[in-house]
Amino acid sequence: MPEEKFTPPAGAFTRSVTNRFSHCDPAGIVYFPHYFDMFNGLIEDWYTQELRHDYAQLIMGGRFGFPFVHIECDFKIPSRIGEVIELTLLVERIGRSSLGIAIVCHRDGVIRLRARMVTAMMSLETKKPVALPQGLREAMEAYQRRTAAA
Amino acid sequence: MPEEKFTPPAGAFTRSVTNRFSHCDPAGIVYFPHYFDMFNGLIEDWYTQELRHDYAQLIMGGRFGFPFVHIECDFKIPSRIGEVIELTLLVERIGRSSLGIAIVCHRDGVIRLRARMVTAMMSLETKKPVALPQGLREAMEAYQRRTAAA
Amino acid sequence: MPEEKFTPPAGAFTRSVTNRFSHCDPAGIVYFPHYFDMFNGLIEDWYTQELRHDYAQLIMGGRFGFPFVHIECDFKIPSRIGEVIELTLLVERIGRSSLGIAIVCHRDGVIRLRARMVTAMMSLETKKPVALPQGLREAMEAYQRRTAAA
Amino acid sequence: MPEEKFTPPAGAFTRSVTNRFSHCDPAGIVYFPHYFDMFNGLIEDWYTQELRHDYAQLIMGGRFGFPFVHIECDFKIPSRIGEVIELTLLVERIGRSSLGIAIVCHRDGVIRLRARMVTAMMSLETKKPVALPQGLREAMEAYQRRTAAA
Numbered sequence: 001m002p003e004e005k006f007t008p009p010a011g012a013f014t015r016s017v018t019n020r021f022s023h024c025d026p027a028g029i030v031y032f033p034h035y036f037d038m039f040n041g042l043i044e045d046w047y048t049q050e051l052r053h054d055y056a057q058l059i060m061g062g063r064f065g066f067p068f069v070h071i072e073c074d075f076k077i078p079s080r081i082g083e084v085i086e087l088t089l090l091v092e093r094i095g096r097s098s099l100g101i102a103i104v105c106h107r108d109g110v111i112r113l114r115a116r117m118v119t120a121m122m123s124l125e126t127k128k129p130v131a132l133p134q135g136l137r138e139a140m141e142a143y144q145r146r147t148a149a150a
Numbered sequence: 151m152p153e154e155k156f157t158p159p160a161g162a163f164t165r166s167v168t169n170r171f172s173h174c175d176p177a178g179i180v181y182f183p184h185y186f187d188m189f190n191g192l193i194e195d196w197y198t199q200e201l202r203h204d205y206a207q208l209i210m211g212g213r214f215g216f217p218f219v220h221i222e223c224d225f226k227i228p229s230r231i232g233e234v235i236e237l238t239l240l241v242e243r244i245g246r247s248s249l250g251i252a253i254v255c256h257r258d259g260v261i262r263l264r265a266r267m268v269t270a271m272m273s274l275e276t277k278k279p280v281a282l283p284q285g286l287r288e289a290m291e292a293y294q295r296r297t298a299a300a
Numbered sequence: 301m302p303e304e305k306f307t308p309p310a311g312a313f314t315r316s317v318t319n320r321f322s323h324c325d326p327a328g329i330v331y332f333p334h335y336f337d338m339f340n341g342l343i344e345d346w347y348t349q350e351l352r353h354d355y356a357q358l359i360m361g362g363r364f365g366f367p368f369v370h371i372e373c374d375f376k377i378p379s380r381i382g383e384v385i386e387l388t389l390l391v392e393r394i395g396r397s398s399l400g401i402a403i404v405c406h407r408d409g410v411i412r413l414r415a416r417m418v419t420a421m422m423s424l425e426t427k428k429p430v431a432l433p434q435g436l437r438e439a440m441e442a443y444q445r446r447t448a449a450a
Numbered sequence: 451m452p453e454e455k456f457t458p459p460a461g462a463f464t465r466s467v468t469n470r471f472s473h474c475d476p477a478g479i480v481y482f483p484h485y486f487d488m489f490n491g492l493i494e495d496w497y498t499q500e501l502r503h504d505y506a507q508l509i510m511g512g513r514f515g516f517p518f519v520h521i522e523c524d525f526k527i528p529s530r531i532g533e534v535i536e537l538t539l540l541v542e543r544i545g546r547s548s549l550g551i552a553i554v555c556h557r558d559g560v561i562r563l564r565a566r567m568v569t570a571m572m573s574l575e576t577k578k579p580v581a582l583p584q585g586l587r588e589a590m591e592a593y594q595r596r597t598a599a600a
Binding site: 020021022028037040041044048054055056057059060080081082083 | 510
């Protein structure tokens, strides 16, 4: 399988993760569920640092949840202990209560894995979907516009 | 979203998992990466108990790995602490070194989530894909035949 | 270090755990934080199955928590993927809201690791310790008596 | 229980950790095994960044392991989602192949939890303890001296 190159769009939200001993399995590579945990951490930071909506406050204060309804992921190159990988978040689609994102994991400009994930905002009280609050939606839309590939 | 019913085919490999305190997040539901860990445990048991090829021995003795190359998952109903859920494994496609499976997570005949996963057998020494050994392939094919829906 | 033998007292609560691929680290042995997760699972099952107080119900219904205040653990023999280990829970001390337990992890009558853990029952609403309810305390005391070494 | 104050000695190795959604349990506080995982991450960074011995290289290249032989931990104040906590590593005792460390988790100068952990360097090939290499030992001793409280 040929390498697939990746350069994040200007302004895209990217964070580094060091692959820990505890991420790795007896084969010496990252055990795949840990990637999904890294993705959730990236999303938390994106809400808090990029969208300026504190994720912890949305959960514990607002009593909202963001469960995933769909995930798909292609794993291209395994990652090893000690390697630093980059995770970039891109917005694909903003619905009434749903959000479709792509997360690209890369290193040295080459894709390691790529995921598409759809989440739905819900109330932890009613257990029902809720519409994305206006301020949050606008922050998502602005992010999507400014990171759209030319 | 309407409920989706599920009855495992006769002879399908199904195991129960109790949702632990540690599986659950501050929203009180199973944190999604734990499902992927449960899936891996199910696959381990399927190799060892159903296909009669000891998974630990394949990894540590045979120096083989079974990394995932593709995963997709639809989450339909969240699961809560203390609930016992059922996981059923079905074979979709057997390639030269790859294996496509479906895992259905259900309770009381209703689907909670459903995943499709493709794994590739590889050598931990050469880091290259290897053809599924004949005995393992035959066990997979026999399982696929006897669990194919009528 | 010489082996240390262990035979659980008659009636002691013991559960088996299969060491999973995902429990193991690049050194091929169980990554130690997973033991603590296994211990918590054992305690959950002990409440529900042995003391007949449903753990999930205590947490989600009763809004109680059982945080640890002290843990100590001696690791004697590492465990490997595919091995089945036994976990035995013994009661050391029952306080007003606190509970001191020992957990012995063993295989073939030889100790793998041994932990002592102190937990305190608290209210998730007030964040304060609460006295162990009478029925729960009596179940703990009865268990302690019937599993005390002669 | 009164608060216990803590100021790291000058030059002590301290790293921040953000408590993630995935660290927290249905009670909304960090699930305790995650602290041990954080501790291991701190130790990895300490080897690599402070002692200048690359941890990943020691494991995968040198085929060494650093299993724990003893752990004790006192949990004083729970931590919540979104909180940033500080972890400080101090050296207590350097043996032939063993290392005794203390890890203090604190926030705003107040101790959250405190652990003492003893690890032993071993060969992954022979499964036997090995003497700490001279360069590594000297780096540990120098760190211990420069961070000893006056």
